[in-house]
Each structure stands twice: as C-alpha cells, then as structure tokens.
Amino acid sequence: MAKSGDKKRGPIATALGRVPRWVYLTAALVLAVLFPLLHSAGLMDMLWIRVAIRSLTFVLLALGLNVVMGETGLLNLGYVAFFAIGAYTTALLSSPSLGFHWSFWPLLVLSMVFAMLAGLLVGLPTLRLRGDYLAIVTLAFGEIVRTVFLNVTSITNGAAGIPAIYTPNIFGWVVTEPPQFYYLILFFVVVVVIALTNVKNSRVGRAWNALREDEIAAIHSGIDATRAKILAMVISAGVAGLAGCLFAYYQSFINPTYFLFMQSVIVVCMVVLGGMGSIPGAVIGAIVLDSLPDVIRATFSDWLPRVFGPTFMASWPAWLQSFFTDFEKYRLLLFGIVVVLVVIFRPEGLLPDTLWRSETHEEDPREQEYTRQTLFDIDEGNQDLEA
Amino acid sequence: MSFEQVFSLTVSGVTVGMIYALIALGYTMVYGVLEFINFAHGEVFTFGGIMAAVVLGWTGVSDAMPIWLRVVCLGGALVAAVLATVGLGLAIERLAYRPLRGRSRIIPLLAAIGVSITLQQLMILVFGPDSIIVPPSVVPAQFVTLFGSRIRVLAFIIIGVSLLLMLGLTYIVRSTRIGKAMRATSQDIEAAQMMGIETNHVIAFTFAVGSGLAAVGGLLVTMYYGSIRFDSGYIYGLKAFTAAVLGGIGNIPGAVVGSLILGLAETYGVGLNLGLLMWFFVAGLAAGLYFQLVRAPKRRLKHIREEDRTPAYEREIMRLYLLAPVYAVRVALAKRTDALMAVSARHALQLTLGNVFLAVMAIVFFLNGHAQIDPQWQNVIAFAVMMIILLFRPSGLLGEHSQEKV
Numbered sequence: 001m002a003k004s005g006d007k008k009r010g011p012i013a014t015a016l017g018r019v020p021r022w023v024y025l026t027a028a029l030v031l032a033v034l035f036p037l038l039h040s041a042g043l044m045d046m047l048w049i050r051v052a053i054r055s056l057t058f059v060l061l062a063l064g065l066n067v068v069m070g071e072t073g074l075l076n077l078g079y080v081a082f083f084a085i086g087a088y089t090t091a092l093l094s095s096p097s098l099g100f101h102w103s104f105w106p107l108l109v110l111s112m113v114f115a116m117l118a119g120l121l122v123g124l125p126t127l128r129l130r131g132d133y134l135a136i137v138t139l140a141f142g143e144i145v146r147t148v149f150l151n152v153t154s155i156t157n158g159a160a161g162i163p164a165i166y167t168p169n170i171f172g173w174v175v176t177e178p179p180q181f182y183y184l185i186l187f188f189v190v191v192v193v194i195a196l197t198n199v200k201n202s203r204v205g206r207a208w209n210a211l212r213e214d215e216i217a218a219i220h221s222g223i224d225a226t227r228a229k230i231l232a233m234v235i236s237a238g239v240a241g242l243a244g245c246l247f248a249y250y251q252s253f254i255n256p257t258y259f260l261f262m263q264s265v266i267v268v269c270m271v272v273l274g275g276m277g278s279i280p281g282a283v284i285g286a287i288v289l290d291s292l293p294d295v296i297r298a299t300f301s302d303w304l305p306r307v308f309g310p311t312f313m314a315s316w317p318a319w320l321q322s323f324f325t326d327f328e329k330y331r332l333l334l335f336g337i338v339v340v341l342v343v344i345f346r347p348e349g350l351l352p353d354t355l356w357r358s359e360t361h362e363e364d365p366r367e368q369e370y371t372r373q374t375l376f377d378i379d380e381g382n383q384d385l386e387a
Numbered sequence: 388m389s390f391e392q393v394f395s396l397t398v399s400g401v402t403v404g405m406i407y408a409l410i411a412l413g414y415t416m417v418y419g420v421l422e423f424i425n426f427a428h429g430e431v432f433t434f435g436g437i438m439a440a441v442v443l444g445w446t447g448v449s450d451a452m453p454i455w456l457r458v459v460c461l462g463g464a465l466v467a468a469v470l471a472t473v474g475l476g477l478a479i480e481r482l483a484y485r486p487l488r489g490r491s492r493i494i495p496l497l498a499a500i501g502v503s504i505t506l507q508q509l510m511i512l513v514f515g516p517d518s519i520i521v522p523p524s525v526v527p528a529q530f531v532t533l534f535g536s537r538i539r540v541l542a543f544i545i546i547g548v549s550l551l552l553m554l555g556l557t558y559i560v561r562s563t564r565i566g567k568a569m570r571a572t573s574q575d576i577e578a579a580q581m582m583g584i585e586t587n588h589v590i591a592f593t594f595a596v597g598s599g600l601a602a603v604g605g606l607l608v609t610m611y612y613g614s615i616r617f618d619s620g621y622i623y624g625l626k627a628f629t630a631a632v633l634g635g636i637g638n639i640p641g642a643v644v645g646s647l648i649l650g651l652a653e654t655y656g657v658g659l660n661l662g663l664l665m666w667f668f669v670a671g672l673a674a675g676l677y678f679q680l681v682r683a684p685k686r687r688l689k690h691i692r693e694e695d696r697t698p699a700y701e702r703e704i705m706r707l708y709l710l711a712p713v714y715a716v717r718v719a720l721a722k723r724t725d726a727l728m729a730v731s732a733r734h735a736l737q738l739t740l741g742n743v744f745l746a747v748m749a750i751v752f753f754l755n756g757h758a759q760i761d762p763q764w765q766n767v768i769a770f771a772v773m774m775i776i777l778l779f780r781p782s783g784l785l786g787e788h789s790q791e792k793v
Contacts, residue, residue, distance in 0.1 A: 069493075073491075073493060075493050075496060075497070077500075125778045126774075126777070126778065129777060132423070132424045132492055132493075132496055133632070133777055135424070135496060136424065136625075136628060136629075136632070136773070136777075137773070137774055137777055139625070140625075140629075140770035140773055140774055141770075141774070143625075143766060143767075143770055144767050144770050144771070147763070147764065147766060147767050148767075150763070151761065151763050151764065261621070262504075265500060265504060268497070268500065269501070272497055329512075330508070330512075332504055332507075332508045333504070333505060333508035333509065333512070335501075335504060336501045336502070336503070336504030336505030336506075336507075336508060337501070337505055338501070339497060339498070339500065339501030339504070340483055340498050340501035340502055340505065343487065343494055343497050343498045343501065344483070344486050344487060344498065347490070347494055
C-alpha cells in the first residue's frame, strides 16, 4: 500500500511511518500492562490508576462511537444513552436496590444486549434520516433516556442513584482494587480493539466506509445501506453497553448525572481529535483528552515544583497560576476549542485513517483514486442492485 | 377543567411558543441558506439574555425611576444585547464556519458543537456559573383579567414584540434586495454566486438577523422568568430546533407554526389532565384512520399500471389498507410479489402501527383520566414530538418533500 502522500510528509513522520505497525502495538500493550507496576513500586500515586481507568472507559466509548461516527459517518449525539443503559442494567441486577445479585458474565452480556436493543430501537426508524437530523434525534433520545432514569424513581431511585453495586467475581477472581479494575478494563479494551479492527477490515467495514464517502455510490454498488447502518448502530451501542457495565462495577454507585449530554459531546470530541474512522486515533484521542487536564494540573502543582522548587510560579501573575493549578475548570473549554481547531485545521485528526485522509484533502487525485478502487470496486461478485 | 384554565394555558403556551419562534427563526434561516444546523445558536441566545441582564444591572433601574426612564433603560439594554449578539454571531460565522464551507455535512456540525461548548464555558468564566437575576422592578408584574383568568401583561408584550419582529422579517425576506438575495442563495448557492450575488455577505447577514432575533428572545425570556443562566440556551435551543424541524426546516412561516404547536403541546401536556389530553389522541386517531382507509388507497390507485387496472386489483389494494397485517404476512410469505402490493403492504402496516399507537395512548389516557403529567416530563414531550415528526414526515408540517441533493 505505497501511498503517494509520503513525499509530502516531513522526515520524522516518514521515518516513524517505516516502523512496522506491530512494533507500536506491542510497545503500547507492554506499557499499558506495566503501568500499574509504577504504583506498586511506589513511584506513582493511586490517583493515576484511577485516571487511567477513567481514560480506558472513555477509550471504550470512543471506540464504539468511532464505529458509527468515524466509520459510517453518522453523528450520534446521544451515545451516552447506551452507556447509561448498560450501567443501569448492571447496577439494577447486581445491587441490593432490587435484591438481585447476578454474576459478572451474564450481566456483561445482558448489558450489551440491552444497549444493542436500544441501538436497534433508535436505529430502525431513524437511520433513513439525513446525517444532521440523525444527530438531533439521537440527542433527543439521549435526553429521553436520562429523563426516564431520573424520573422513574420506583426502579432507578431517581437522582439519588443506585448505591452499593456488588464487586464482580470473575471465575473466582474478585475485583476490588483499582489496579485489578485497570487490568479488567484493559482486557476488554484489547478485545474490543481486535474485534473492531477485524470488522473494519471485513466486507461490513468497507461497506461502512463506502457509505460514509458517498452514500449514493455505495448503494448503487450493491450495499444495503439501511442494514449496514443499523449494524453499525447496534455494534457501537453494544460497545457502550459493555463500557457501562464495567463503569457501574468500578464506580459501585451510579446516578443520572454521570450520563449528561456533555458526556456524549466529550466522546465526540475524542473521536474527532483522534481522527474519525481510525481505531488507534480513537484510543489516543480518548487518552489524551481525558488525561490532559489531570496531567496539566499535576505538572504545575506537583511535578514542576519538585524540579524547580515549590515557588517557581511565585513571580507569575495570579490568574496564570490558578489557570494551571485549577485546570479542571477549563476542561470543557479546552475540549470545545480543540474540536473547532481540529475540524478547521486538521480534519483528519491526530492519527488519521488512510481513507478519511484522502477525503479531507482533496488535492491528490491519486489518493482519491485509491479510495474509489478500494471501496467501490469490491462488490463485483454481487450484482444485487436492488438495495 | 374550566374554560379559564384552558385559556390561560393557551396564552402561556403561545407566549412560550413565540419565544421558541424567535430562536427557531435563526436555526431555520441558517439551515435554509447553508443546510447546516447552527448548534451554537442556543448559546447565542443565552449570550443575548445575559448581556441584557448585565446591562440592566449596570443601569441600576429601580422603582424610584419614572416610567419613561425605565423604558429607556430597557431599550438601552435591548440595543446593547442585540448589537453584542449580532457581533458574536458574525464572529462565529467568520471564524468557525466560513473556513468549513463546502465540506461534508458532518464537519461543520462538529465545529458548531465545539463552538457551542466553547461559548458555554466562556460564559461561565466571564459571568459566573450562577443565574443572573434581572432587577425585579424592570419586569412589570401587572396582571389583566381576561375571560376570567389572570394573565401577565408581559405575556402580551412578548407576543406583540415577537409578532412585530416576524412581520419585519417577512418584509425583509419578501420585499427587499437582500431578502431576494437570501432566497436565491438558499435555493442554489452556486447559481446565486454566478448571478453576481455576494453569497458571503448574504450568509453573514443571515447570521446577523438570526442572532439579533435570538438576542431579543433572550431579553424576553430573562424578563419573563426573571433570571438566565449560562446553560439556559441548551434546552431552549434544542426546543427551538425541534420547532423548526416540526414546521419544516428552512421554512420561515414553518418555524413560527412549529414553535406555536410545540409551545402549546408542552403547556397543555403538563397543564391539562389526561382525560382532556385523550381527545388530542382521539382526533389524531380519527385523522390517521381517515388517511389510512381513504386517502392512502386513493393515492395508491393512481400508481396502478394501465394494463393492470382491473376492478378486482383496485379492490385488492383497498382491502390491503383495511387489513394491513394480514396482507403484510401474505406478501412476506409469497414467493413472487407484485411490487406495488409489496410497497403498499409495508406502507399500510406502518400506518396501522401508528394508528394502533394512537389508540393505545388514547386508552391509557382515558383510564388515567384524572391524573396529570409531571412537569418533569415536559422536555420529553418536546423530544417525543420531534422524533415522531422526523420519523413520519421529516420535511416537517409546512416543508416541501425535498430530495437530498446529489
């Protein structure tokens, strides 16, 4: 797959591009597995394990949203609803509030199934809508789901939420400590990455990409658009349900404020930053955006004072000091600005998907030709034009 | 449920609807010209309201002032809010949206979402996270008694001001040069450009007008409820968008009609008891059954090919709409199907499902006749209305059936 884009890149990017992909993957995996050992060795606060767990949950969400938004080009602004459905399924069936105590695997499956059913429910009627209408309908769906969880107090306990969710017991392995949860979630992240990569490289994935690039051409190449879109919706909802299940177990307490519209928007920001349609992009985007505020705060209130002495910021103006030490306040502002800048200046994201890059920079006809060939000439065996 | 109650609910429904309309016009005009949802419009509205409240605070209006001075303060606040908001709208358009013109649909929408968060967070930083309260003396708390119900004078002011603005807008769009340019641009932006229309100016003008209307809406909301907060625009924007979609997005009278329907649906929904609301479903069911049994088959009959046009076949189609589920099963099981039959069976099944839904709702409401809907579900009513409209008539009530541009 020699790309003509190579000559436009700088020398460093070219050199990095020559390293085989498996080297990066192995390195990332090894780093991720070794990460909690820093805490065991006393080099790192437990806080960072919690940050990592939160980031990994967002990684799952970004991976799932990437399926609809990045691969298929359908904007889903109510994605957190599926997350909420998964979390509430787990919380209700594994806590004293309704008196159920289901075990981990059935609940995991059930959370996914319920989220997928919700995805089907939203997808079936709405996917024929134009892209921007779909965004608003999914947004409304997200708000409806949250309002239902908030107001059906007899089951969900309303705003007070569901406390005391049992800890998961996986074949005798009782997961209680954050490092254990970290490995549990990491395991599922790896599983989801592998699964989604395979789907992406399959017929289904190419159908999604084709729909994103040019729906009419895709339909006339014999792709059943509605089926492919619903499949994307259901799969992405399933990933969110999985994330919700793990989130509920980890938090051991959930209430509707975890599932605000802003959460959906944050996940959208992550996918956009990482690069729509790119699986490594979704992972990196989620990790960067989620941990950046914590990293900035820690850099200026903890790490730099250790290096330069505790008073190195004393000569700075007060607003600048508080800007860095209270960075949490500016988190959403950062997200908003990042999205606008990325969309304007680098719409393909940090780690772009090959095909999407060819769409966003239209100056290179050869790359476009590559897109056409990969996407639209694959269906020669299937002349079913009725779809 | 007395007539007075229904009347006062109607007035407050129309008031809320008019405010939605002021915001919805901004959505619908921008959509008409650019085919893009200006997601940040809700924040533009909030900014207008906050600016008005802040300026009113600066002027220090109080009961001690004579009435003309209070009116002057209010006018000053209005002008300041409108100017600031128009500036904001123009800046957003220039900085965030113009660089993205011509990209695929999803990209400008993402930028709009980013702008929306950014504005919301900036408003928290600048004006604080708490509600900004308008000095109560600015808001005339007088009531008039009309048909036996007490109604705030402000409600009539809101309705009057909104009507005036809408008439003005209609004049601009229908009878001025720039209005003509707007209509041309919304029909076909490239052709308009080739005819010598400065489309960039037209688009900027559209944003300016939309933002100005939103600022007036913000001021009115602030006066009506006495306070405004950085996140007020989220829900107002969403509902106004719902209203715009309901009326047919891109359609200016549609936005007003949709807003009124939405405002009334919301206030009736939580104000009336279910026994009265049942009649809405009964009316809907009657209309639905009429459509399914009379209109739809008639339309279908026009599609029969000349050589197939036999009385037996026509009767078959009529029966199909009457007994939709039976035919749906029959068509699904049949090895070879007539295309018209298959399409009609699917259509009839959809209609039947819709009517069954309406009937079930009517029965549920009848059985719980004395209960009322909790006001907390008010937003759900609006969103449900939107989802239903988008599913069954995505072009809205007044919109034309439009094919997606290729």
